[in-house]
Amino acid sequence: MQITKRNVDLRVNDSLMRVYVAAPKAAGNYPGILFYSDIYQLGSPMIRLANYLAGYGYVVAAPEIFHRIEPVGLVIEPDDLGRMRGNDDARRIPVADYDADCLAVIEFLKKESSVSPGKIATLGFCIGGHLAFRAAFQSEIKAAVCCYPTGIPSGKLGKGVADTIKRVSEIKGEMLIVLGTLDPHIPENDRNILIEALAQASVPHQVFLYEAEHTFMRDDGYRYDAAATTSAWSEIVPFLEHIFAD
Secondary structure, three states, rough: OEEEEEEEEEEEEOEEEEEEEEEOOOOOEEEEEEEEEOOOOOOOHHHHHHHHHOOOOOOOEEEEEOOOOOOOOOOOOOOOOHHHHHHHHHHHOOOOHHHHHHHHHHHHHHHHHOOEEEEEEEEOOOOOHHHHHHHOOEEEEEEEEEEEEOOOOOOOOOOOOOOHHHHHOOOEEEEEEEEOOOOOOOHHHHHHHHHHHHOOOOOEEEEEEEEOOOOOOOOOOOOOOOHHHHHHHHHHHHHHHHHOOO
């Protein structure tokens, strides 16, 4: 499916938040996806992932997660300095601000004429996986795909301690979690805590484990695993199709 690409600007608490929007070219109504990047924001690897998803028939809206402290359009380089910068940015933002951004993009999708009413999901990577998990607390989110989400059991997200793991029972939609067993940022104990919390809260969920490292779906790094990425997408695409089958 061919897609269109554009940037829109949303104001959140007087901060300009750029949102990259990829959508099917053909006129019609499609489910909306709140798409979260990793700490490097919207560089080429994340844009390719957003475009890929849009090509399956989704209106994908990807906000710049550090818009309050970084210039509009800033892409952080995925090197040692960039990693330090991205992690520092992440730590400086109050969790409440991340939540406000979430609500703003949901409202944008609800108002988009090409988005089918009542059909919104979320998908994210790394810190974006954690943000997608939190987005699932909102009643509009029918499903969340969280790819190697960091910091959920520990509450590591932004300034202060995130209460994410304590609020799992608020999730009303379905969850799909993608994890790498070689990922030092989400060790086995954290994986087990996350999975057990979903089970205890009776949240419908699927968990897919791959013998892969952190950020294995990012195609510009040494940890990229094409086979694991293809396998993960082969689960994600039917999962979202199932969610929006009606």
